[in-house]
Amino acid sequence: MGFKESLDTPCLVVHQEILEQNVAEMAEYAASRGIKVRPHQKTHKTAEIARMQMEAGAIGGTCAKLGEAEVLIDSGALDDVLVANEIVGEQKIQRLLALMERAHMMVAVDGVDAAQRLSDACEQAGKQLDVLLEVNTGLNRAGLKPGEEVLALAERVGEMRGLRIRGIMTHEGHVAAAKDADDLVEIARDAGTNLVATAKLLRQNGFDIDVVSVGSTPAAFATTTIEGITEMRPGTYVFNDNMAFRFGRVTPDRCALRILATVVSRPAPDRAVVDSGSKTLAMDPSPSKKGFGYVVDYPDATIVFVSEEHGVIELPENARDLKVGDRIEIIPNHVCPTVNLQDEMFVVRDGEVVGCWDVIARGKVR
Amino acid sequence: MGFKESLDTPCLVVHQEILEQNVAEMAEYAASRGIKVRPHQKTHKTAEIARMQMEAGAIGGTCAKLGEAEVLIDSGALDDVLVANEIVGEQKIQRLLALMERAHMMVAVDGVDAAQRLSDACEQAGKQLDVLLEVNTGLNRAGLKPGEEVLALAERVGEMRGLRIRGIMTHEGHVAAAKDADDLVEIARDAGTNLVATAKLLRQNGFDIDVVSVGSTPAAFATTTIEGITEMRPGTYVFNDNMAFRFGRVTPDRCALRILATVVSRPAPDRAVVDSGSKTLAMDPSPSKKGFGYVVDYPDATIVFVSEEHGVIELPENARDLKVGDRIEIIPNHVCPTVNLQDEMFVVRDGEVVGCWDVIARGKVR
Numbered sequence: 001m002g003f004k005e006s007l008d009t010p011c012l013v014v015h016q017e018i019l020e021q022n023v024a025e026m027a028e029y030a031a032s033r034g035i036k037v038r039p040h041q042k043t044h045k046t047a048e049i050a051r052m053q054m055e056a057g058a059i060g061g062t063c064a065k066l067g068e069a070e071v072l073i074d075s076g077a078l079d080d081v082l083v084a085n086e087i088v089g090e091q092k093i094q095r096l097l098a099l100m101e102r103a104h105m106m107v108a109v110d111g112v113d114a115a116q117r118l119s120d121a122c123e124q125a126g127k128q129l130d131v132l133l134e135v136n137t138g139l140n141r142a143g144l145k146p147g148e149e150v151l152a153l154a155e156r157v158g159e160m161r162g163l164r165i166r167g168i169m170t171h172e173g174h175v176a177a178a179k180d181a182d183d184l185v186e187i188a189r190d191a192g193t194n195l196v197a198t199a200k201l202l203r204q205n206g207f208d209i210d211v212v213s214v215g216s217t218p219a220a221f222a223t224t225t226i227e228g229i230t231e232m233r234p235g236t237y238v239f240n241d242n243m244a245f246r247f248g249r250v251t252p253d254r255c256a257l258r259i260l261a262t263v264v265s266r267p268a269p270d271r272a273v274v275d276s277g278s279k280t281l282a283m284d285p286s287p288s289k290k291g292f293g294y295v296v297d298y299p300d301a302t303i304v305f306v307s308e309e310h311g312v313i314e315l316p317e318n319a320r321d322l323k324v325g326d327r328i329e330i331i332p333n334h335v336c337p338t339v340n341l342q343d344e345m346f347v348v349r350d351g352e353v354v355g356c357w358d359v360i361a362r363g364k365v366r
Numbered sequence: 367m368g369f370k371e372s373l374d375t376p377c378l379v380v381h382q383e384i385l386e387q388n389v390a391e392m393a394e395y396a397a398s399r400g401i402k403v404r405p406h407q408k409t410h411k412t413a414e415i416a417r418m419q420m421e422a423g424a425i426g427g428t429c430a431k432l433g434e435a436e437v438l439i440d441s442g443a444l445d446d447v448l449v450a451n452e453i454v455g456e457q458k459i460q461r462l463l464a465l466m467e468r469a470h471m472m473v474a475v476d477g478v479d480a481a482q483r484l485s486d487a488c489e490q491a492g493k494q495l496d497v498l499l500e501v502n503t504g505l506n507r508a509g510l511k512p513g514e515e516v517l518a519l520a521e522r523v524g525e526m527r528g529l530r531i532r533g534i535m536t537h538e539g540h541v542a543a544a545k546d547a548d549d550l551v552e553i554a555r556d557a558g559t560n561l562v563a564t565a566k567l568l569r570q571n572g573f574d575i576d577v578v579s580v581g582s583t584p585a586a587f588a589t590t591t592i593e594g595i596t597e598m599r600p601g602t603y604v605f606n607d608n609m610a611f612r613f614g615r616v617t618p619d620r621c622a623l624r625i626l627a628t629v630v631s632r633p634a635p636d637r638a639v640v641d642s643g644s645k646t647l648a649m650d651p652s653p654s655k656k657g658f659g660y661v662v663d664y665p666d667a668t669i670v671f672v673s674e675e676h677g678v679i680e681l682p683e684n685a686r687d688l689k690v691g692d693r694i695e696i697i698p699n700h701v702c703p704t705v706n707l708q709d710e711m712f713v714v715r716d717g718e719v720v721g722c723w724d725v726i727a728r729g730k731v732r
Contacts, residue, residue: 086630089374141673142631264508309408325483343729366375
């Protein structure tokens with residue numbers, strides 16, 4: 001029986017052939033440029049895919065929170081993790097110290113006070129923690145401005161005996177605002193250029209900067225064209241999503257993860273309701289397509305409205321054969337929060353379910 | 367130690383005094399109008415609050431999916447559940463039959479084909495399932511148009527021997543589009559009027575309509591003023607949220623559930639970053655306030671941007687004393703999807719943590 005019939009819905013389906021192709025392609029690209037890959041685990045949150053990435057040559061993993069790092073290290077899939085985030089609070093510092101006993105850890109730092117607390121705790125525990133200074137290249141989230149602001153932080157952190165500056169990092173997620181493919185490349189290259197210039201400034205001031213690290217799948221093939229970037233942290237590339245279609249970068253057949261949904265109501269000729277709403281699709285908007293996801297076999301259909309358990313699909317003339325009970329695949333706008341909503345993903349190969357992977361880092365927000 | 371210091375963040379905090387007040391107020395209101403309460407469980411997803419609602423006089427629970435019903439019935443908190451949704455697919459029909467062995471179940475029906483499959487399965491199992499016909503009073507999700515469309519369905523379902531029509535239901539969630547308090551009341555009363563008129567039409571045609579059921583907390587005190595409504599299914603009222611502030615209906619001190627967050631970065635004078643992003647706050651927009659939540663002690667601060675693990679707060683002059691490590695409470699825009707993102711909620715009374723409730727129906731999308 002094919003996967004569309006054998007599974008209950010809504011659920012996550014990962015097409016293994018596409019996943020393998022995506023992992024291999026990024027590994028080959030990075031190798032061709034001599035850049036290290038430290039894939040972001042937030043996209044898949046599974047030990048199985050972490051292992052695939054390591055086998056393809058990744059140097060370790062990137063996590064958003066300590067909780068993700070804990071379960072992925074405990075699974076045995078990773079033993080070298082960058083938490084690309086600021087670690088604040090006594091509970092978290094103790095958890096980080098515990099993780100340092102069983103894996104190589106790095107974290108981001110963007111302020112003196114938080115860094116000092118981290119350093120004091122490490123020194124007291126007789127440890128030294130590797131840190132990357134976080135640089136704001138335009139997203140305006142965390143991180144300091146490139147250049148002098150980062151240098152001033154480096155001078156303070158450089159004196160802290162519990163910390164060791166290993167390099168600098170940015171997340172150039174502001175490429176999401178790009179108007180077209182050329183604009184995206186320009187924004188990404190600007191970010192990369194500012195980051196590399198900051199690395200140079202730090203080196204001129206005596207700092208040993210090994211790691212110059214960039215993130216973001218949409219920008220992956222652009223930021224990394226700047227000479228001096230040493231590491232990339234793409235996440236979404238393993239699955240791709242509706243965002244990734246933008247500007248023709250990938251096609252839907254390169255999107256490995258889909259939501260399998262069932263039509264549960266056909267209350268009007270131009271309207272179908274599926275059993276997948278915001279609790280399954282998430283609510284991230286798509287800059288490339290109206291609505292809350294891409295309906296694989298009905299690309300002209302639009303998911304115009306979601307409530308938690310309902311997706312309301314507006315059907316053009318060519319999609320009105322959809323009937324109650326039909327199963328459809330939906331590519332999410334943003335795959336990472338979608339994965340976070342489920343406990344497992346079903347693995348499909350040649351159209352049949354061949355496995356089930358636990359989303360072990362689901363919900364690890366702490 | 368107060369809850370703000372003792373808990374790791376981000377996490378859900380429920381203020382028990384406010385919760386108790388909210389549950390009591392709705393029970394009193396319904397009793398004063400002679401309307402039965404069948405609270406929607408999707409808001410809290412916990413056995414503890416289901417029990418509180420039953421003790422306050424609820425006649426049973428409403429669930430969005432069978433999976434929610436399964437865990438809440440298994441917990442012993444509920445033995446009478448309406449799944450206010452269409453049940454489609456063989457796996458789900460079998461699960462529903464199994465639930466009918468241990469609880470009184472009702473489900474929504476809005477189409478002949480799906481109803482026939484349900485009926486056939488019930489008949490084959492020697493059972494009869496209570497159903498409510500779903501009426502679309504303006505949300506344009508599932509449900510048939512009031513009046514003749516519903517009557518036509520009733521005539522077909524009335525012949526199905528596995529089903530018993532118990533009444534009709536609507537979800538008047540389209541009050542969310544109201545422009546002001548008067549407009550909200552008008553939309554809700556229109557929905558209620560159309561629903562009651564449909565019940566009358568069905569009765570005139572010989573159908574025994576016991577249940578005339580409405581949903582939606584924002585509309586709860588308006589729809590139920592229409593004579594002939596017998597049952598209400600409010601959900602959000604137990605906690606309230608940023609949506610509930612609209613038009614002055616409630617004040618923030620009636621919002622029982624908050625996200626406790628930590629400031630992790632202060633990269634610019636007018637910007638703070640907290641450890642709570644879309645994976646904690648969810649991304650539902652608020653029609654009443656810009657941004658992704660209401661910062662309790664800094665009502666003029668705006669959460670202008672969220673990524674998965676970061677909330678970026680724009681700070682007006684009067685909120686710039688926020689520093690790294692500070693803990694703040696955030697009231698979510700829409701509390702239901704926020705609760706769905708966590709495995710537990712911490713119970714606070716008199717400012718101290720007094721318990722922890724498992725969100726047992728989290729992620730039950732099937």
